Each structure stands twice: as C-alpha cells, then as structure tokens.
Amino acid sequence: MNLVDLINLVLNWAAGFVGLQYTALPELVRTAIGMLIACGVLLGYVAFLALFFVWAERRVAGRIQSRQGPNRVGPQGLLQLVADGIKFLIKEDIVPATVHPILFRAAPMLVFMGAFAPYVVLPFSENLVVSNMSLGVYYALSFAALEVVGVIMAGWASNNKWSLYGGMRLAAQMMSYEIPMALSILTIVVLTGSLRLGHIVSDQQGAWIFSWNLFRGFPWTFVAAFIFFLAGLASSKRTPFDLPEAESELVAGYHTEYSGIRFVMFMLAEYATMYVISALTVILFLGGWHGPLPRTVAWGGTIYWQAGPVAGNLIGAANLIGKSFFLMFVMLWLRWTFPRVRIDQIIYICMKVLVPFGIVCLIGAAAWSLIPWSVLWASLGL
C-alpha cells in the first residue's frame, strides 16, 4: 500500500461521487494516472521545500550575521521567494550566442532530474511513499551520477572558462564523494540485511532513541552517520564543499551564464538534493518516522493508546519531516560558519579520511552483524 494506491483509492471515491466507474479503466492506465499525480504531489513538495528553505536560509544567514534577513515581503518575509520566483519567471531568457545550443538548454534539466528522481523512493511514512522499491537505497544513490553529467554539461556548454573550472571541479568532487556515501550506506545495509528503505526504518522500531541505527551499531554506525552527512554535503555542493559555485572566486561557477528560470532549476536542484541527503540520513541513521512524537503510548506492558493507520502515518510523516528539517537547518548553520575547502583538500578529505573510516566502519558493522547477540546475552545470563 503506497501513495499511488492511496491516490487511486481517492480517485475511485471521487469518480464514484460523480457517477463514473474508475475501475473500468485498465490497470495500466490507472497506475499511470496515479503515478503522474503522485509525481505532481512530489513536485509540489519540492517547490514548497525550495520556497521555505530559501527563506529559512536567508533568515538564518541574516540572524547569524547580526542582521535581519528578508522581512518586508509578506509576514516575516515569507513571500520573498514568491516574489523572487515571479521575477525569475518574467526575466528575459538570455542564451549567449556562443554556447552549445542543445547542451546549454539541456543541462539544467538533467541536473534537476538527478536531484528530483530520488524522491520517488523517499518515504514519508509507511504508506506515504510512491514506490517502496526493493533497491530503494541503491536507486537513490545512483542519481547523483546524473547530476554530475548535467553539471559538466553546464560548465562546458557555457563557453566560459570560469564555468568550465566550476564544472570540472564539481565532477571530481561529486564522483569522489559517492564512494564514502556508498560505504556508509552499506554499513547500515549490512546490519539490516535489506536495501529497501521501508525495511531499514522498520528495523529501527523501538520506543526510545537508542533503537535508532545511530546507536544500534555503535561505534560503526555512529561514525558512518557523520561520514554520510559530510559526503552528502559535498554531493549537494554545500559549504564547506561549495567550490563549484565559489562565489568569491568564480562569481557563480558552473551556472554563471544562466539566468531566469534556468537558474531557478539549478537552485531547486540544490535544495532538492539537500533534502534528499537529510531525509536519507534520517531514514538510515536517525530512526526514520519512529521519532520524538510517539505513535504508541505504552507503559509496563499495557498499551494506553495506539495510533490508527491514518494518524500513525501522519505522525510518522511529521517525525520524519521534522528531523529532516532539523538536519537541513544544520546544513544552513554549517554553511554560514565555515570557509570553503580547496579542491585538492576536498579530494584529500574524501580519499584519505572518509574512505578509510568508511571501510573500517563497514568491516566493523559486518563483523558486528555476524555476532549472535541473543546467544551472547543468554550465555551471560542477561
């Protein structure tokens, strides 16, 4: 039972309301319609994310810097990005004459596709997921490669040496950082035994914080969480790894020549990737939708209240979104505190710090999972 099924249920009910027979349509068509609407919902969510987080970024940046952020457009400046979005939409579509015509126009789309495609497997709760793929985690990781292609295209097709620098740096950075990301994900997969995101979360079921993966496989998963978060920061080009869009050196790096709606797609892609990394961190390490808000109130064996399916899903979604937003806030905090790391130092961090630690964590977790803990505790009399 996933989001597509839910949408089909809703459509069925709505069609019955009007008097039409929804189930008369062939299965394939119904699935397709459900998926399209689900993707529309996701796109709306991504747009809302971008809207909220650009506002949050600017306000948080302002307050960290002892100044106000935008606070004039709308209450507390919340409509600032709406105003900016309108501005971007009505801007002239400037395509410089010397760029490669097809690649220049295709690059933002590729980057956005690479950022948006993982949303299909990202669950909000047990049933609020578009596709509960058995290869969920692998699918989410693989689309970073598509972003790399898009960025190189943008850098090269812009016919601008500075953009080329940004594109080249980013290719090296993103491809290198997929390795520690994969290693830290494998640490969890080895403990859980499944690549399915829903299974990984349900494995962390428990009443309290120590059932989270962060502490379950201490210290291997603890370190792996930080490795994954740092590698994800590099993958979403956030400071301290934002060299490709290093504002003080390359003006804007690989997206210097883009303006208007094409630039908005790069920006949306950045915030979309940020959310994917945060959500994946929460799902893999921080308990997913088993969070601070309880879905079962129990004490000493008796269950006082158990959330029903709808309430349970909503509470779970609130947990997951809340924790993801907190991690995104941490990303903002990091951005406005630290300087930028140089490209050779970025690769040094990846290859000489994160990868060795990742390998150690993986081997440690693998060895951990082989130990029969229940037998061990039983033999010790616990």
Next chain:
Amino acid sequence: MRDLQTDEILVNMGPQHPSTHGVLRVLLKTDGEWVREAYPYIGYLHRCKEKIGENVTYAQFAPYTDRLDYLGSMNNNLGWALAVERLAGIEAPRRASWLRVLAAELNRIASHLLSFGTFGMETGAFTPFFYGFRERETILSIFEKMCGARLTYHYVRIGGVMRDMTAEIAADTRAFLDDMERKWVEYNALLSDNEIFVRRTANVGIIPADLAIAYGLTGPSLRGSGVARDVRRAEPYAIYDQLDFDVCVGRGLKGTIGDSWDRYWVRMLEIMESVKICRRALDGLPEGPYQTKVSRVMKVPANEVYCRTEAPRGELGFYLVSDGTDKPWRCRIRGPSFSNLSILSAIARNCLVADVVIIIGSIDVVLGEVDR
C-alpha cells in the same frame, strides 16, 4: 601521457571581480587549475592626485588625501599634516598629537577589521565579514561624533586636529575598546583557528624575508615574513616614542614564516596592539589647545621633505617640494599597496587559482593608494 599536449590558457580575473579588493585586473596564465604566472594590471582607479596636488593649496589638498587609502583616512591625513608641518616649520600642540595618535590607531583597527572580513569572505566564510563590519560600525559612530564624517574624515589638519574630544566620545571609545577585546576572542574561534581556514592559508603565498625587502614591502605584509620593521618604532612621529607597544611579527605558527596566515595573524595582533595604544592615549591625554593657528593660505619657503608614517597597509610616504608659493611644486605619494602589490607576480606561481585570491587578500591592497 608525455605527449599529451596541454594548453596554457589565459584567464582574466577582474577588474570586476568579487575578490580583487577594488578595480584590479590580474591576468593568469593557467595550466588547468595551476597558475603558472600572474600579472597584475593597475590604473583603473587613477585620479591624478599628484597632479591635483600641484594646483591646490596645502590645506586644500588634505581632503584629497582622505581618498588615497580610503579605509585608513586618518593615517593619510596625518601623513600629509606631518609632511607640511615639517616643511613649513609648524609644530602641533601636545594635545593635538595625542588626539592624532588616538584617531590613527582607531582607524587602524577599523581598517584591519575590514581586511579580516574580506579575507574571510575570500576563503568562503561570509560571517566574519559581517562581524567585522558590526565592530567597524561602532568605530565609525565614534568618528562621526569626533569629526562629522564616517569614511573621509579630514580630521587631522595642518597644525593640529579639527575638533576637540569630549568626555562622551572618550567614554564611547573606552566601551568600544573593551568590547573589541571580547570580540577578538570570538573572531579567533570562528576564523583564525578554524582548521579549514588554516589549511587554506597556511603555507600559501610564502614570501621570504629577503624577497619582501627587495620588493619594498612594508606594513603587515613585511612583518608577516618576520621582519620587525615598523615606522612607528624606527622613525617615531607624533607621540609614538612615548607610547609602549609591541611590533607584531609573523612567526610561522601554523605553517611557514611569511605565509598568508602569518600576514593575516599580524593584522589580528595589530588590532589588539592598537586597542592598547588607544587606551594609553586616552589615559594620557593632556589638556591644552588642539590646533595651532595656521593661516589658510600659507606660503611655504622653498624646501623639500619626505615624511613617512605607518599606515594600516604599510609605509605611507609624502615627498613634498615647495617653491615659496602657497601651492606645492611637487607632491609625490608613496602608497604602500603599490609596492606590496608588485610582489604578486613573483609569488603567485605554481599555485592554484583559489590560492591567488588568498594571496591578494593576504597582501591586503587598496586600489586607492595603488593608483592614486
């Protein structure tokens, strides 16, 4: 791999660039990310100040000196006033000398705060810039009360200073100095000791001491290489010979002596030294007049003088030749950033593009005194 032909590309940095501290154009010959050679091109801010100096009177040129190194306006005024006073044989009263030193050192703090902020911004840390400006704002408010302007002060005049200091301004200054000491610790926690910042700036742009002296470097750029040369100590002017302060030199704490971190750290140390000097100046301020009566149109007998002072960026020199009229015959300005910038092409070799930005930032040029 040996017969893989790689091209050297020419990349133009500036004159409109977020990190070149003004309108500076640097032509980089790069091989991929590695910079083989860097050539600075200047002149985008040339305003013919030395020619103007021949056509206005001595008092009228003082507002023009404000705009040389516009971040260290008090020091420019001071250099000019001292030069003319030496030429014409005028002596400023004691209170004026103490007020001059107070103003010059406060301005040094303001200038170094800005350099701290922009250097942080070049490494990608945007927050120290705002913190530096927040402290600078307090200094500028103090200057507003002292002389009525925020950037181009025209406070130090020939024969004294423009206005006297009140108790309110002194209290504001003391409050600021106390606050600055607290904030200095925070700046170090945020930027100076930050490992990412240290990795970006240590061992980058190393200037050996003999090369620095050969290129005529002065100021924090020279002292960062370990050479303890400070005009305030070597040829004291105003009341610097009566004040006790340390000359800050780089010691290679995080890398090699003479790297970018050392130059940056010399500036941070100088902020603290200037705080001390300001406190001593406030404590020792004598009573008395604040300006000697000088006729607005003074005819200076034929003479020549070279007067050097320690501006925030180095040794600011005024070479003045008078011919008996009320206007100078020749007014030559030695801007410290001009000589400091000349070392760029010798240092920015075989480094990454990102390092060139760091090097320019650590030398801390202001194009106002490079181009005049």
Next chain:
Amino acid sequence: MSRQSTAWADYWRILWNAIVTAIAGLRVTVKYLFSRPITVEYPDVLPETPDGWRGVHAFEMDRCIVCRACERACPIQCITMEVEGKGKTARLLRYEIDYCICLFCNLCAEACPTACLWMTREWDLACYRRGDCIIRFHERNPEKERAKLWPSMKTLPARLKKTDGETGDGAAAAKPRPGDPPAQPTEPQT
C-alpha cells in the same frame, strides 16, 4: 621522529583540530543566531546623525558679506557665486553648491567669517536627475526648494538646525575659529 610517524601524527592532529575548531566556530555563530540583530531598518527607522555631522549645507544669505572666502577655500570649486557690484555694495545674486562633486570637507564653512554657511545634520540627497544635485541657496525659501526635490523628507526642518549647539538666529557669537581656546562644552541639541 621519522617522516612516517610525523605524517601519521600530523594526520590525527589535523583531524582532531578540525573537529575541535569546527565546534568552536559553530558555538560562536549559534550565539549570534539567537541574539538581537543590529540592523537599523531604513526607511522605517532613519539613522540619527550626531551633532557636528558634516552634511548638506545651510546658508543664511542675509548674513553673507560676499567675501568669497568659501569659494576660494573649496578644493574642488563646487561653490558658484554670482555677484552684482563690488566692495561694500556687492549684492549676491546666485549661490549654488554642486553636490555631485562636493567633498563634504567643511573647508568652506571654516573659511566663512560671519558663520553664514555651515554644514547640517542632513544627509539625504537622493534625486532622479544630475541637475537636481545642484542646490540653489539664493532661492528665498531653500527648505521649500529641497522639499520639492525630496518629497519623502518629512523631518526636514528639524535636521536643518545648526550644529555645535548654536541657535538659528545668527546674532550670537560665531563658531570657534581654529586656534581659539577650546569652548565650554555645550549641551547637544536634541
């Protein structure tokens, strides 16, 4: 210490430093995240310029003795005067200051022997045409002239007060000249 072991020692030292200094930096920023911002929210809140601020000039034509000292003192010749007649019977026809080039250095005000020219606490000179930057002080009602140019300046009369605590009647003693003994501290006018 061998090169190998220093390399290993460096590696762990750098890693440890990175973590420790990162946390130290984050503590600083989070402290200011929850502090009050220092922004002055212009244009709802206008900045307060102190006494002695060197802003836009104020000129009392009735007191001017047409000595042209201000015109001569200006380093950049931004004061234009048109005078009819000579000597004691000279009449001032035009008195203009071009604020496109004025340096705000105060040399003109210091040169004036009758203290009829001084710099006020006014700073707002924004206009839409370059020609509007030239203020014609000979117009009988300079406040009205400026009000025409800058319709948003509601607090105009208050900010045109003289600095250094003087009142506007002009009959009192002139401002202290350089070299005079320091004046008694005056109460700053609010």
